[in-house]
Amino acid sequence: MATNAVAVPVQEQLTEIWETPPGVLGRLSSVDHKLIGKRYLVTAFAFLIAGGIEAAMMRMQLARPGQTLVTPEQYNQLFTMHGVSMIFLYALPVLSGFSNYLWPLMLGARDMAYPRVNALSYWVFVLAGLFIYSSFLVGQAPDGGWFAYTPLTSHDYSPGLNIDFYALGLIFLGISTTVGAINFIATLAKLRAPGMSINRLPIFVWGTITVSVSIVFAIPALTVDLIFLYFDRAFGLHFFDPGAGGQPLLWQHLFWIFGHPWVYIIVLPAMGMVSDILPVFCRRPLVGYTYVALATVSTGIIGFGVWVHHMFATGLPLRSMSFFAGASLVIAIPSGVAVFAWLATIFYGRPWFKTPFLFMAGFVFLFVVGGVSGVMTAAIPFDWQLTDSYFVVAHLHYVLIGINVFPVIGALYFWFPKITGRMMSEQLGKWSFWVMFVGFNLGFFPMHVLGLLGMPRRIYTYQADFGWGPLNLLVTIGALVFATGILLVLINVIVSYVGGAPAGDNPWDAPTLEWSTTSPPPVYNFAAIPTIRSRHPLWEDRLGETGRSEIYGGPLLLDGRETLATSPLDARARAVLRMPTDSYWPVTLAVSLTVFFYGALLQWWWLAAAAGVATAFCCAAWLWPSEDARQLPPGAVTNAETDLPVGQTGQTSVGGWGMSLLVLNEATFFAYLLFSYFYLSSLAQHAWPPEGPPALKLVLPNTLVLIASSVTAWWASRGIEADNRNRLRIGLISSIVLGAVFLTIQGFEFTSKDFRPNASAYSSSFFTITGFHAAHVLIGLLMLAVILIRAFRGHFRSSNHLAVTNAVLYWHFVDVVWLAVLFSLYIAPRFG
Amino acid sequence: MHALMQLDEWTFAPSIAIGIAVPAAFYAVGVARLWRGAGIGHGLRVSRALLFAAGVATLVAALMSPLDEIADQLQSAHMVQHLILILIAPPLLIAGEPVRAFVWAFPRRLRTSLPRWLQIPFWRWLGLSLTAPPVAFALHAIALTVWHAPGPYDAAVRNETIHAIEHVCFLGTALLFWWVVMAPPGLRRLSVSLRVPYVIGMSMVGAAIGALLTFATSSLYAAYGNSAAAWGITTLEDQQLAGLIMWIPGGFAYLIAAAALFMNWMQADEERADRASALRVRTEVA
Numbered sequence A: 001m002a003t004n005a006v007a008v009p010v011q012e013q014l015t016e017i018w019e020t021p022p023g024v025l026g027r028l029s030s031v032d033h034k035l036i037g038k039r040y041l042v043t044a045f046a047f048l049i050a051g052g053i054e055a056a057m058m059r060m061q062l063a064r065p066g067q068t069l070v071t072p073e074q075y076n077q078l079f080t081m082h083g084v085s086m087i088f089l090y091a092l093p094v095l096s097g098f099s100n101y102l103w104p105l106m107l108g109a110r111d112m113a114y115p116r117v118n119a120l121s122y123w124v125f126v127l128a129g130l131f132i133y134s135s136f137l138v139g140q141a142p143d144g145g146w147f148a149y150t151p152l153t154s155h156d157y158s159p160g161l162n163i164d165f166y167a168l169g170l171i172f173l174g175i176s177t178t179v180g181a182i183n184f185i186a187t188l189a190k191l192r193a194p195g196m197s198i199n200r201l202p203i204f205v206w207g208t209i210t211v212s213v214s215i216v217f218a219i220p221a222l223t224v225d226l227i228f229l230y231f232d233r234a235f236g237l238h239f240f241d242p243g244a245g246g247q248p249l250l251w252q253h254l255f256w257i258f259g260h261p262w263v264y265i266i267v268l269p270a271m272g273m274v275s276d277i278l279p280v281f282c283r284r285p286l287v288g289y290t291y292v293a294l295a296t297v298s299t300g301i302i303g304f305g306v307w308v309h310h311m312f313a314t315g316l317p318l319r320s321m322s323f324f325a326g327a328s329l330v331i332a333i334p335s336g337v338a339v340f341a342w343l344a345t346i347f348y349g350r351p352w353f354k355t356p357f358l359f360m361a362g363f364v365f366l367f368v369v370g371g372v373s374g375v376m377t378a379a380i381p382f383d384w385q386l387t388d389s390y391f392v393v394a395h396l397h398y399v400l401i402g403i404n405v406f407p408v409i410g411a412l413y414f415w416f417p418k419i420t421g422r423m424m425s426e427q428l429g430k431w432s433f434w435v436m437f438v439g440f441n442l443g444f445f446p447m448h449v450l451g452l453l454g455m456p457r458r459i460y461t462y463q464a465d466f467g468w469g470p471l472n473l474l475v476t477i478g479a480l481v482f483a484t485g486i487l488l489v490l491i492n493v494i495v496s497y498v499g500g501a502p503a504g505d506n507p508w509d510a511p512t513l514e515w516s517t518t519s520p521p522p523v524y525n526f527a528a529i530p531t532i533r534s535r536h537p538l539w540e541d542r543l544g545e546t547g548r549s550e551i552y553g554g555p556l557l558l559d560g561r562e563t564l565a566t567s568p569l570d571a572r573a574r575a576v577l578r579m580p581t582d583s584y585w586p587v588t589l590a591v592s593l594t595v596f597f598y599g600a601l602l603q604w605w606w607l608a609a610a611a612g613v614a615t616a617f618c619c620a621a622w623l624w625p626s627e628d629a630r631q632l633p634p635g636a637v638t639n640a641e642t643d644l645p646v647g648q649t650g651q652t653s654v655g656g657w658g659m660s661l662l663v664l665n666e667a668t669f670f671a672y673l674l675f676s677y678f679y680l681s682s683l684a685q686h687a688w689p690p691e692g693p694p695a696l697k698l699v700l701p702n703t704l705v706l707i708a709s710s711v712t713a714w715w716a717s718r719g720i721e722a723d724n725r726n727r728l729r730i731g732l733i734s735s736i737v738l739g740a741v742f743l744t745i746q747g748f749e750f751t752s753k754d755f756r757p758n759a760s761a762y763s764s765s766f767f768t769i770t771g772f773h774a775a776h777v778l779i780g781l782l783m784l785a786v787i788l789i790r791a792f793r794g795h796f797r798s799s800n801h802l803a804v805t806n807a808v809l810y811w812h813f814v815d816v817v818w819l820a821v822l823f824s825l826y827i828a829p830r831f832g
Numbered sequence B: 001m002h003a004l005m006q007l008d009e010w011t012f013a014p015s016i017a018i019g020i021a022v023p024a025a026f027y028a029v030g031v032a033r034l035w036r037g038a039g040i041g042h043g044l045r046v047s048r049a050l051l052f053a054a055g056v057a058t059l060v061a062a063l064m065s066p067l068d069e070i071a072d073q074l075q076s077a078h079m080v081q082h083l084i085l086i087l088i089a090p091p092l093l094i095a096g097e098p099v100r101a102f103v104w105a106f107p108r109r110l111r112t113s114l115p116r117w118l119q120i121p122f123w124r125w126l127g128l129s130l131t132a133p134p135v136a137f138a139l140h141a142i143a144l145t146v147w148h149a150p151g152p153y154d155a156a157v158r159n160e161t162i163h164a165i166e167h168v169c170f171l172g173t174a175l176l177f178w179w180v181v182m183a184p185p186g187l188r189r190l191s192v193s194l195r196v197p198y199v200i201g202m203s204m205v206g207a208a209i210g211a212l213l214t215f216a217t218s219s220l221y222a223a224y225g226n227s228a229a230a231w232g233i234t235t236l237e238d239q240q241l242a243g244l245i246m247w248i249p250g251g252f253a254y255l256i257a258a259a260a261l262f263m264n265w266m267q268a269d270e271e272r273a274d275r276a277s278a279l280r281v282r283t284e285v286a
């Protein structure tokens, strides 16, 4: 099509700039978001298949009563690994894959905001997945269910490595999820094409941004929970040990504070896909765009409010349960808004019955069915009856397969032509849909009935005289039919990849920006940075929009890897960004983290320590600026095409956003730590703290030391703003010395206690909280040290000191956290 | 049942009555003078005045109606009272454009010299720092958290003066908090995209306090003694109810506010983007 509006030599030049070095080694270093997105997709589908094989084994075992294909222990491992694979290793990563591939293309950018972090996020994902799966090699796969309730998972009842694989593997995976989410947020804030205002974003982008923000606040709850679990198991601490003042329910609270938002995290982007794909096949814009966007965002928020709704059967006060049941019903409002918007779009449109449409329409059907059974589980008496029965298994799969798998497969049919340049077979596509749809209902609907007949979940077999045999056989057959449908999809992918019909730029005649590129898109995405004037850049003529987007006449940005940075609010072009080049640091860092987690798993502390040092070194090396970057501080030159400065600095630059989001994420981590502390204290049966409020004689002066270090850090950063490099150095040295003094005194504070961390739940939380704070001081010190070295090498000027600002921000953050810790652990007990 | 008989008893503490009446009177005088000159509904819309009146009415309902009496016996009623003070009254009062009305309450001479007074550096500094978003957020969050610690909370329930201080803290910091997102255009200090997270952030503070109250297995506050029994619930149930009210209905109030701010943002954004995105490209280079 009209891509040729940009001259061929220019395209060649851009290709040369953006291309990844060839060969396996070259690809290991690649930071191209399209390559990373494809890797995410392939890996996530591999985990879907792994989880599917586990499911098939379970269903073979349950097909007839009294079978012995697997032992009870193996069955426990199977359903746990199935749940973990599906929830953590397939459902979100597959959506991240689409987002990674599509975001820059939808937003009009040439890559994500942090291309190297993007690579890191993928490597950590795949290595964490393999870490968890390596448990099969030693026959000790996690076996406590995907939510691993204590005390079943405590060391007393699960002495093997099973749960350690689970706890450490998911902490590891959380790193990938978190940095990925931060990357999406910064990309949306900074890299949208000029004119891409927030109410012109595809709903899929709304879905992903909502879940990215949720992730920043949700994952720390899981991380804190898993750390408690690991500490209880490895060091004999007592967070979940009722004998020593701990609370098994604390596990559930933290888990569902994370888990309830997570359910929305793995469905909202998929619902966004539906909102974007359905209109294409209805030949009209989505009805009620603004309300669907609002529904997306508020669903994400409500997800945080109602976590207790998963804990009906735990004996919490009945009255509180009715509140949560009511609140859970409220979530039906935004979902209802979305359903009506979809139905209206179909009704007022002229449906075009292609495969993607079938999947989207099938999804709408399953969404309504799953919603109804969800409302049933939200009603309390009903829930008591059905908790831990097969009804729940049915509900769960209607929700997850209905709202995640069907849209995802539909999205695969829809975007496959863009990604590969080839169409998938329509005929095979329609077959795959109907086989999946029929198999799914055949297999999973009878599970509702089995639940009502009293069949519990998580049983490895049952007796013939219970009368569950025939339905179970039906379930197994249905599941196999469903699996055959997925197999057809995979065959279709392979066949079409090799020999599908050429797709052309926009085979579905879709309205959004990604369809303006060639299929597959060139490495640089857009030869010219577009300017957007409406929500449907490719349908403007037809819809009679007043504005006309400019797709081929924008700036070319040919001096190295460059894209436009715009302002978060009104997408005004602010600067030309120099994008990072390919690098081996992300993969190296991910590998050293893997070693670290194996060290922790085997409790080979020397290995963990060595890997920790290697990780710190990788971080420093990664962040060390290249020679070019230093020769060319932000704003030093002006781009001739656009008159915009090249490079950007300050709090609102891309780097500044990253640091602020990281700080927010870490602050949430400490908030959950302190929440747990107060939770345990409010339930304590004995005096809390056992020996009275901790003494202040060391910590009060020490607090002053830390505050002083913040003052000197602030003084240093003000110094470099005024181009005073001496002040920078002196200030940094003072902060480092004061920080080291703080840590030393904290060491005395720790040894002055006459209890050890494993004495009681109180001592466990005291040492864990202060210990994590001390660890963060250490990280802050390392950052300051690196900055100091760079300061001596003369890296910073008044025009170029973002790294200083960021490190100092982190340092202030560490100090503020200390004030919160001081208040909670030392001051608050005095007002008890 | 002694407690139930007080349902129709209104309380009348002079300090509270004056505290509500004086600003209300100021507002009324200002609006009257404004409308006398310009005509009814000019300079300040009638709907605005009604919103302000509704705000005053909710304050009366919270602090002078039988609710206030019941709040001394039931923690859950006390929580309702507090939610009115932090979630309902402040947005209504601010929506009434009080600053505009107050200015007109002054006689002409004072009114013209008012701007000069406001220029005094200290006042400017104070106003600017109190309405800085992080400061307003922190003050409100600290007020909510600290007053729910057992010591301060019991003191407030036992002593009327401390209780009045508690309520001033809640209302005052809540006014600052909502001002940040609702102030008239010239005075807004928080960019439109950050208002949604700002409001939701506060709902999380409320949720954390509410959750701790809900899940505590013993009564955290001693001051209520056993007064809940007269209402047919235990002290612990009363506390759970209080926590839940803060958590769930309180949370939805923030959510509704966030939804309104979101719609606002969506509308504001498009025009801005078109104006801002006119990018000059030198084609001769290309």
Ligand code: HEM
Pocket (backbone or CB within 6 Å): A052, A055, A056, A058, A059, A079, A080, A082, A083, A084, A086, A087, A091, A144, A145, A146, A147, A393, A396, A397, A400, A401, A404, A405, A456, A457, A458, A459, A479, A482, A483
């Ligand atoms: C091929 C399709 C699938 C089949 C046949 C299947 C089958 C099963 C079976 C038999 C169980 C165990 C029930 C029990 O004994 O308690 C189970 C559990 C579960 N499945 Fe699936 N499943 C499939 C796909 C999925 C998908 C796509 C997801 C998520 C996206 C998923 C998520 C889960 C979860 C979270 C559990 C609970 C694990 C636990 O109890 O800890 N499943 N599934």
Ligand SMILES: [Cu+2]
Pocket (backbone or CB within 6 Å): B078, B081, B082, B156, B163, B166, B167
């Ligand atoms: Cu009060």
